Amino acid sequence: MGLAVKFSVLVAVKTLGLGYMAATAIAVEAVLLHNFAWHLRWTWRDRSASLTVRQILLRLVRFHLATGLVAMIVNLAVMRLLVEGPGVHYFAANVIATAFAGLANFLLNEFLIFVAPGRSASSRT
8 A cells, every 4th residue: 555655645746846856855755654554553553552642753764764754864865866767757756766775675664663662772682
């Protein structure tokens, strides 16, 4: 579902006339918010069920600082390299960027953001 959100927002924003880099940044932010909500309620629901609003907001901040930052940097870097270099179409370049960012972000979520209750991120290493 995250891919559908990201690619839909990307195409919609690009169609409105924004450049591929701005469209990519907006699409990445949209999918970050979408994915956080789904991770909270589905992927790591066992680790999120009893959280307070404050704890959820802190996770959202950590999620943006970790996976959000990685997603934004990887997506924008790969987009620039592929579109400006060999001239890959912005949509195809975005698919490739998504694959690179996806693995890194899953690992950050597993070991930093959605840590099991009673375990700190540092105790998992």
